[in-house]
Amino acid sequence: MKHEELDAALDSFGDALASATRVTPGNALRPEDIAVDGVAPSDEVAQYALTLGDDALILAQRLAHWISRAPELEEDVALGNIALDILGHARSFLTYAGLAWDKSEDDLAYWREEEEFTSLWIVEQPNGHFGVTIIRQLIVSIYQHLLYQKLATSQDETLAAIAAKAVKEVDYHRDHAIQWTIRLGQGTEESAQKMRHALEILWPYVDEMFRDEPVHQNLESIAVLPSSLKDAWQEEISAVLAEAGLEIPATGQAMAFGRRGEHSEHLGYLLAEMQVLARKHPGASW
Amino acid sequence: MAPTTPQEPGLSAVPSYEEEQSKARFDALIDQDSRVEPRDWMPEPYRKTLTRQVSQHAHSEIIGMQPEANWITRAPSLKRKSILMAKVQDEAGHGLYLYSAAETLGTSRDELNEQLLTGRAKYSSIFNYPARSWADMGAIGWLVDGAAIANQVPLCRASYGPYGRAMVRICKEESFHQRQGFEILLSLSRGTEVQKKMAQDAINRFYEPSLMMFGPPDDQSPNSQQSMAWNIKRFSNDELRQRFVGMIAEQVKVLGMTLPDPELHYDEEKKQWIHKDLNWDEFMAVIKGNGPVNSQRLERRREAHREGAWVREAASAYAAKQAQSEVA
Numbered sequence: 001m002k003h004e005e006l007d008a009a010l011d012s013f014g015d016a017l018a019s020a021t022r023v024t025p026g027n028a029l030r031p032e033d034i035a036v037d038g039v040a041p042s043d044e045v046a047q048y049a050l051t052l053g054d055d056a057l058i059l060a061q062r063l064a065h066w067i068s069r070a071p072e073l074e075e076d077v078a079l080g081n082i083a084l085d086i087l088g089h090a091r092s093f094l095t096y097a098g099l100a101w102d103k104s105e106d107d108l109a110y111w112r113e114e115e116e117f118t119s120l121w122i123v124e125q126p127n128g129h130f131g132v133t134i135i136r137q138l139i140v141s142i143y144q145h146l147l148y149q150k151l152a153t154s155q156d157e158t159l160a161a162i163a164a165k166a167v168k169e170v171d172y173h174r175d176h177a178i179q180w181t182i183r184l185g186q187g188t189e190e191s192a193q194k195m196r197h198a199l200e201i202l203w204p205y206v207d208e209m210f211r212d213e214p215v216h217q218n219l220e221s222i223a224v225l226p227s228s229l230k231d232a233w234q235e236e237i238s239a240v241l242a243e244a245g246l247e248i249p250a251t252g253q254a255m256a257f258g259r260r261g262e263h264s265e266h267l268g269y270l271l272a273e274m275q276v277l278a279r280k281h282p283g284a285s286w
Numbered sequence: 287m288a289p290t291t292p293q294e295p296g297l298s299a300v301p302s303y304e305e306e307q308s309k310a311r312f313d314a315l316i317d318q319d320s321r322v323e324p325r326d327w328m329p330e331p332y333r334k335t336l337t338r339q340v341s342q343h344a345h346s347e348i349i350g351m352q353p354e355a356n357w358i359t360r361a362p363s364l365k366r367k368s369i370l371m372a373k374v375q376d377e378a379g380h381g382l383y384l385y386s387a388a389e390t391l392g393t394s395r396d397e398l399n400e401q402l403l404t405g406r407a408k409y410s411s412i413f414n415y416p417a418r419s420w421a422d423m424g425a426i427g428w429l430v431d432g433a434a435i436a437n438q439v440p441l442c443r444a445s446y447g448p449y450g451r452a453m454v455r456i457c458k459e460e461s462f463h464q465r466q467g468f469e470i471l472l473s474l475s476r477g478t479e480v481q482k483k484m485a486q487d488a489i490n491r492f493y494e495p496s497l498m499m500f501g502p503p504d505d506q507s508p509n510s511q512q513s514m515a516w517n518i519k520r521f522s523n524d525e526l527r528q529r530f531v532g533m534i535a536e537q538v539k540v541l542g543m544t545l546p547d548p549e550l551h552y553d554e555e556k557k558q559w560i561h562k563d564l565n566w567d568e569f570m571a572v573i574k575g576n577g578p579v580n581s582q583r584l585e586r587r588r589e590a591h592r593e594g595a596w597v598r599e600a601a602s603a604y605a606a607k608q609a610q611s612e613v614a
Contacts (some may be wrong), residue, residue: 033365061359064367067374068355068586071594073382080375084368091364106363130597154497186607187600194596277420279361284477286362286420286470 022243031091031105037101038158044113045156046100047215048223050108051259052151054119057109058267059140060087061274062127071130078176082137084170092162110278114261119214122205124267128198131184131191133226135198138175143209143229145170150224155252159222169269178240185244195246206255221283310461316517320404320446323392330514335509336446337391341398344384346410347377348402349583353417353426362420369466370423374461380456387448401589410434411496411569414577421474421481421488427467429489429496429534434543435460437500442455445517470536473539482543489538497561500527506566531559 041049063083070076094105122140127133148170151163186253210230216223241247256264278284301309308327315322322328354374361367385395401407412430417423429601438457444450474485501507501523513519521529538545549562572580 057364060506064358064371067358067371068351069590071590071597073378073385075594075597076351077382079373080371080378084371087368087371091368094364109360109364120570130594135374156527183599183604184597187604188596190596191603257473273359277360281362281478281480282482284362286366286473286475 012126015109031088031095034095034158034162035099035104038096040099041096041158042154042214043100044218045222046097048219049093049097049159051118051215053090053097053105053108054117055123055140056086056090056093058117058270059123060084060090061270062125065134066133071103075130079107079133082173082176085166085173089162089166089169092166096158096162106278110275112190114263114271116259116261117263117271118171118259119267120205120208120258120261121197122202122209123262124258124264124270125202125205126266128201129194131194132198132201134180134184135195135202136180137173138237138240139206139209141170141174141177142206142233143241145174146229146232146236147224148225150228154222154224156222181240181246182244185241185246186224192245195244196249199241199246200249200251201251203251205256207216207253208256208258210263211259214258293414316445316515319352319445319517321448321450322445328409333391334373335513335516336449336518337388337393339389339513340388340446340449341393341401342408342410344381344388344398345402345407346413347381347384349413349587350376352583352586353413353415354423356417357420357423360420360421366423366470367505373427373463373466376459380452380459383452383455387446387452390448391446399591403591405575405584408573410499411572411577412492412499412571412581414583415475415491415495416579418491419484419488421471421484422492423490424467424470424474424485425492427463427465428471428537429467429492430499431460431467432534433499433530435464435494436526436533440520440526441515441518443520449518468541471541471543476542486543487531489543493546494562494564495569497527497531498564500524500530502566502569504507528559529559535559 061082063079063086066079067076067083070079090109091105094108098108100103122136125132125136127136134157145167148163152160152167154160154163154229181195184195186192209227210233212225212227216225238248256262278286287565309329312322312326312328312332315326322332323581354377358370358374359369385398389395390400398407398443402409404567409454417426422527435457438453440508442450442453442457444453471485471489474481483597501510504510504522504524510519514522535545536549536551541555549560551560552558571577575581
């Protein structure tokens with residue numbers, strides 16, 4: 001079949017982008033554009049982009065599970081939207097990283113082994129009940145908001161462009177998590193109890209987010225030093241928890257080294273599910 | 287024509303002057319092919335028919351999220367994953383518009399949801415078939431959403447304003463859904479032997495159920511006449527089925543696949559498509575709750591409702607506290 005005929009056949013279905021949801025954002029940097037127009041980053045910059053992409057990918061995979069299971073329809077829509085935004089960030093970072101190694105976003109997402117993933121432990125933690133997901137979102141979205149704000153001024157233009165777009169979306173994710181934290185913290189005794197429990201089980205993975213690794217230290221004025229975000233993060237989350245009538249729990253901190261490829265027991269299952277179909281069909285296109 | 291309003295007990299059987307006037311206004315709106323709005327008087331059977339239809343439609347969107355959500359976490363590429371997420375999320379949005387339209391007819395969303403969870407309300411029976419393979423994401427988009435569009439485009443002109451307007455938004459997005467489904471099948475049809483087989487198998491399984499989405503043949507569909515008289519329905523079940531089968535018979539050629547129907551052909555004399563006899567016994571069995579995954583679909587909804595109860599309670603408690611502190 002000729003190209004024109006195929007285009008006509010596809011056009012008969014109408015607008016390719018008519019989803020109510022933003023599959024591809026207006027003028028922002030899309031993974032497809034990065035793949036075509038992007039300049040390949042150095043190996044070090046690619047390693048850094050990979051860490052950002054992995055955090056986003058694993059978190060999006062977790063959040064996507066909520067779609068069709070949320071406490072109310074509005075939350076199916078909201079969590080779906082958030083997951084979709086974050087998956088978009090993952091695709092951009094992974095596409096950019098892949099340019100350094102002649103790999104596509106899918107090569108990186110589907111064909112790496114567990115120990116090659118550089119994501120933080122907080123993002124691979126199970127969804128749990130809705131309150132656990134909200135606290136995980138609160139912790140991560142405040143962090144990403146601060147991170148992307150700084151990254152938007154990076155000397156690496158592609159990273160800066162991805163971050164500049166992402167920060168607007170993460171601002172909404174942060175607001176969503178804050179509103180729910182307050183609502184559930186102040187709601188009923190049961191909801192407050194569930195939120196305290198969520199904080200206790202997730203707080204041990206906080207310190208890892210702010211640990212500087214060689215991947216950051218070698219990229220002055222390109223990468224954001226995680227430790228530089230800690231004070232602002234602490235201040236912001238403390239204020240939210242105070243308003244919600246919740247407290248920072250007195251838990252210890254886990255020896256978590258996701259950036260080095262050492263993961264909790266949860267990631268293996270997540271990857272098994274995410275990668276199963278792609279790996280059954282090596283070389284196939286979809 | 288529109289039947290008269292059923293009389294409430296204790297009221298005179300003779301309609302009052304005001305009632306007659308209201309009915310005349312309603313009949314005139316229908317005659318002129320204008321829109322009936324929520325505040326307009328309408329006969330009870332019109333209200334009931336619409337409430338049933340709009341809420342069934344909403345339930346279908348919500349239950350219909352499940353077969354596709356089943357593949358989000360396993361989608362074979364990140365691009366497909368994001369498109370599928372957008373699609374399933376759109377469906378939740380469609381459910382929301384439709385519940386809002388149904389609420390304007392006087393039944394609350396909670397009540398409608400209760401009807402779904404207790405099995406009193408129906409939804410499109412096609413979602414009671416399992417989505418077994420990735421190719422089902424293609425077949426559901428192309429055939430199931432395709433049939434839905436054929437059904438829904440005329441509903442954009444439905445006489446009840448809020449329903450018609452909700453359908454305009456929904457139809458635009460549905461065409462994106464159908465297109466992404468077709469693209470999935472197109473990629474598979476150009477892929478490996480295993481991928482081609484996967485695509486053909488999905489088409490084989492969804493072909494007949496998608497033709498049955500238009501409802502029973504016209505001579506066995508007693509309610510259709512009334513819906514057409516009220517300008518809710520614009521074309522009969524068989525007319526819509528004809529249009530749809532003609533469309534997919536052409537599109538399947540682009541895929542280089544076949545429809546599992548050796549009898550399918552266009553009869554030049556009768557000017558209509560001839561397709562195989564559809565298995566209406568199976569259709570009725572699925573509607574009655576005996577499809578492969580009826581139980582699974584409803585239980586997933588109940589589970590989400592049950593496990594979300596504490597969240598909804600907390601949200602209302604918080605809202606009540608806020609309202610109180612604003613008063614104080």
